[in-house]
Amino acid sequence: MNNNWLRNTIRSFEPYVVPEIKEHIVINANESPYNIFDFPQVKADFLERLAKTPSYHYPDPFAEELRAALAKYVGCQPQEVLVSNGGDEIISLIMNTFLNPGDTLLTHTPTFDIYGIDAEVLGAQVVTVSDLDGYRRDRDGLLTKVKEVQPKVTVLCNPNNPTGELLPLDYVESLVQAADNIVVIDEAYLEFAGAPSIITKLSQYDNLIVIRTLSKAFGLAGCRVGYGVAQKELIDALGLTKLVYNLNILSQNAALAAMDYADDILAHNIPPTLAARQYFMDALKDVPGLTVYPSSTNFVLVRVPDGPAMVKALHDADICVRSYKAANLKNCLRITITTDEVVRKVVAVMTEEA
Numbered sequence: 001m002n003n004n005w006l007r008n009t010i011r012s013f014e015p016y017v018v019p020e021i022k023e024h025i026v027i028n029a030n031e032s033p034y035n036i037f038d039f040p041q042v043k044a045d046f047l048e049r050l051a052k053t054p055s056y057h058y059p060d061p062f063a064e065e066l067r068a069a070l071a072k073y074v075g076c077q078p079q080e081v082l083v084s085n086g087g088d089e090i091i092s093l094i095m096n097t098f099l100n101p102g103d104t105l106l107t108h109t110p111t112f113d114i115y116g117i118d119a120e121v122l123g124a125q126v127v128t129v130s131d132l133d134g135y136r137r138d139r140d141g142l143l144t145k146v147k148e149v150q151p152k153v154t155v156l157c158n159p160n161n162p163t164g165e166l167l168p169l170d171y172v173e174s175l176v177q178a179a180d181n182i183v184v185i186d187e188a189y190l191e192f193a194g195a196p197s198i199i200t201k202l203s204q205y206d207n208l209i210v211i212r213t214l215s216k217a218f219g220l221a222g223c224r225v226g227y228g229v230a231q232k233e234l235i236d237a238l239g240l241t242k243l244v245y246n247l248n249i250l251s252q253n254a255a256l257a258a259m260d261y262a263d264d265i266l267a268h269n270i271p272p273t274l275a276a277r278q279y280f281m282d283a284l285k286d287v288p289g290l291t292v293y294p295s296s297t298n299f300v301l302v303r304v305p306d307g308p309a310m311v312k313a314l315h316d317a318d319i320c321v322r323s324y325k326a327a328n329l330k331n332c333l334r335i336t337i338t339t340d341e342v343v344r345k346v347v348a349v350m351t352e353e354a
């Protein structure tokens, strides 16, 4: 075989190395601390559904029952939802569907890096607008760039990962209006923000795709259930290249059981997370040397005087957090807010080390 069998655009990619996590308190991936199978009624519902789903049949390709349940949850029509193997799959479908090599993806930085990676794999060009001060996004800059470049795809995470910043709905809408092409609004963390979704405006915008997930507020990260919401024409387009059986029966049934008890699960999971987030921010905001950024999510970004030293101090206390190599996130740690007990432990270490 000749030696150029790898596609040009992925030749420089490093293999994915599974991070070796030695700590027992793992708060590096914005996971929920709450297990849906600990809710007796959700577990019973899941098992009942599973008992009626034979393993020898392939799953429903468009997960019609789940699609209808998710549509009801977000307030749209079932044909305006595409269910996916985590939000990650929708992101990759968006890139595959709309980006040709050489096209432009526009987003802001810092943000969730999968967008840029997927676009690069396809040989697209990634244009970013930098934040203003390590936290606040350059709203005018992004709007101006959209109008100037008219990229094939524009991405805005709202709230943003890793900063936690939420932008108001009227700004989000102005971005969608300014673009001639696709605008992706990633609302993976919206349930923690207590803010309205741009899905409320779906009928007005044929270029809008909203990304949601059950990984965060519903605690289903292990089941890999995400979904895209858009007008039917875009949903149908995204369905063209998805794997036919993208979501297995275990995940479909778990997600259906979660949707049957959506209100109970959210009422159980969200308030303690928000209270722990408030405690965390109040406890650290006046500690000299620390910058604690406001958050509308289940994580908080903190800039510390010496990132590696703080990571080590947390590691020594058996805690694993997310740190960054990128220059614009120098000495920043992203800390997932889980239980009160964990948050108190993190606060104690960070106060001592700062």
Ligand code: PMP
Pocket: 029, 030, 085, 086, 087, 088, 089, 112, 157, 160, 161, 186, 188, 211, 212, 213, 214, 215, 221, 224, 225, 226
């Ligand atoms: N969007 C954002 C902003 C995220 O942070 C994540 C997960 N970290 C996702 C989408 C994808 O989540 P999942 O694939 O677990 O649904």
